[in-house]
Amino acid sequence: MKEDEKFSKLKLPEEFLKNLESLGFDKMTEIQAKSLPSLLDEKDVIAQAKTGSGKTVAFSIPIVQKLDVKRFRIQSIVLAPTRELANQIAIEIRKLSRHIHNVKVLTLCGGVAYRPQVSSLFHGAHIIVGTPGRILKHINEENINLNEVNTLVLDEADKMLDMGFLEDIGLIIDTLPKNRQSMLFSATYQENIDNLAKFVTKNPLNVKNENEEKTIIDQKLYETNQDAKTSIIPSLISSNKAKSVIIFCNTKIQCDALSDDLYDLGLDVLTLHSDLEQKQRDETIIFFSNKSYPILIATDVASRGLHIDDIDLVINYDIARDLETHTHRIGRTARAGKGGLAISLFTIDDEDKIEDLKADFDNLQFERVEHLDDDLSYKIDSDYRTLFINGGKKQKVRAGDILGALTAGVGLAKDDIGKINSLDFCSYVAVKKEVVKKALDGLSNGRIKGKYFKIYEK
Structure with a gap:
């Protein structure tokens, strides 16, 4: 390991380094090594890196390092596109700050009770993590004071723009002090991201992961018809000896229907979509991430910001609506540079989408369903x-x-x-x-x- 890749080379207190070591952090990922020195010098940074590259740690370490715990005011605010991502960011920040006593990290997201959030804000916090819509609601109703914020993070900025949060983000930024550090993290860097970055940051350093390879994920595609899709799933799992599987559907209705069908086939499955109560969604993510259930069926609410390692098979039951969503889906099986397998099922109605995939990926393998080597003795189960x-x-x-x-x-x-x-x-x-x-x-x-x-x- 190169010396300059170690966290110990950063300008961090000894107790912070010991906490990082206890959490298993030794060698920095590429995006961490490129961004952290400048972030710790309180410079603005625009970083492009896919989910699983270590970007949450990259922006969380500076937040924790500059925190003045004795000043019980909101000092940092992190905006994220989904509740799931916001919750996971908050958990990561709490872990990274556990060497400091009495750090309060508060999540503010839609889809959960509003009044308890008002009460929590009344009692104060150091760090806020949340979705733009809910944070803006608290601002408009004067429940939150952001006058002392010195750090702003936009995580998954491209996804927030895709979800229509641009206006909300702008209104939130208008309430923040001008003299602050700003960080913008995004998996893609399109023109709209560039425009947002100019509005958010000042003289930013641009960093990008150079070693992200699409080919580390094997992609197989099977042509079938809609009625036969479900019956193929067990064969896909058994032929690849998969132990942890995410299956993506485009609609909540399809998720629930597929879940019922696979349960009838004897498979233990979980479902994750926006119709579930927040407690159910939290439990679902916990059960899947702790390896208590082997199969998760999800809409694209889970394709971004779902920080779960060791997923060895992603199945696109429905072809994603766009290339970006497809990329993020299959990326669930290649976190932290690990390889993986993604299988997509398509019908004759998906021809246009398949042509788009061909143009963007050079490693697609078109397979025939009848050539699947179904191992009837294999049963997927959780340890x-x-x-x-x-x-x-x-x-x-x-x-x-x-x-x-x-x-x-x-x-x-x-x-x-x-x-x-x-x-x-x-x-x-x-x-x-x-x-x-x-x-x-x-x-x-x-x-x-x-x-x-x-x-x-x-």
Whole structure:
């Protein structure tokens, strides 16, 4: 590893570096190495890099580094296109700032209760992460004071423009201090991004990942008819020995219909789309990311900002409506430079879209359905199951408390325990399916941090 690629070479305090090391951060990704020195010098930066390249850490480290925790005012604001991305950014910032006591990161997104957000704003925060529409609503109703903001981040700027947030973003920026640091991160850099960048930034440094290769993702396309699509899915999974799969549909109705059909075929599936309540969406992402369910069926609400590693197969049940969406979909299987496989099912009605894909990708492999090598002995399954705990951060239940209860209390090995997600009022812990009953019984009859909690298997 080159010395200048290490986080230890950055101008960061020792306790910050120790926190990064504890989180597994040692070598910087390309976009981090290119942007962080300038960002830590408080310069404006425009960065182009795909999801999974480490850009959240790139813009979060400067936010944390310049934070004055004793000044209980909003100092940084991060705008994101979706609730899912905003929540994941907030989680990342909390992890990166855990060496600092009493940092308050508040998420402000639509689709969740408004009044509790007003109450949280009344009690104050250091960092705001949210979607443009909801943040603008709080500004218009004078619930939020942004007079002391010194850092603005626009994440997935291209997606926000695609979703029609340009006017909202402009109105939010008009309320911010002119003397601030601005960062703009985008997966693509089109003309509209350039116009936005001129409005947002001052004398910015432009950085771009040079080593992003489309060919690290194998792409296979199968021609079929609409009625036969569903019956092909099990063969696609078994022939590729896939263990973690995302299937993309263009509509919520198709997601639900496909979910029912695959469940009838004996497959464990989750669905993710905008009709779900926020709690359901949060649970779905937790269950899939902690490897408790092997298959996620989603609309494009999940194709951007879904930070889940080790997805080895993406299936486009419906061909994406445009090339950009297709690119982001298949990118779910190649996070952090890893290779992967993306399979697209198309019908005769998709000919125009297929021609567009041919023009943009030179690695498309057109396969025949009848040549699929279906392994009937293969059954996709998950290694983990998830336990729900009726206690979270508000009850002072932390991930370390749950880990201790399972190891010292119940007697599980650390290797039996997967991801632990501690939310405000509840927690989720993944445990290997072989020990789930032992974990459930042990936690139900024992205590976590001296208290009894209700425990369920989800």
